[in-house]
Amino acid sequence: MNNNDISVWEKYTLTIEEASKYFRIGENKLRRLAEENKDAGWLIMNGNRIQIKRRQFEKVIDKLDAI
Secondary structure, eight states: OOTTOOOGGGOSEEEHHHHHHHHTOOHHHHHHHHHHTTTOTTEEEETTEEEEEHHHHHHHHHHOSOO
C-alpha cells in the first residue's frame, strides 16, 4: 500500500470492485442492485461509474436477511 492509498474501511465511497471485496457480494449482483435502485441513498453516479456510499450501504445490509 502506498502512502497515498486509503484503506477500504476508511473510504466514504467504494467502487463496485472494492465494494464486492469488502461486502463479499459479487460484482454482477452489486451492479444489478445499483441498476434496480438508481435513487437509493447509498448510490452515487460519477459520470458512468457507480460509487457506493459505504456506511449507508452497511445500514441497508444490516437490515437484510438475504440478498
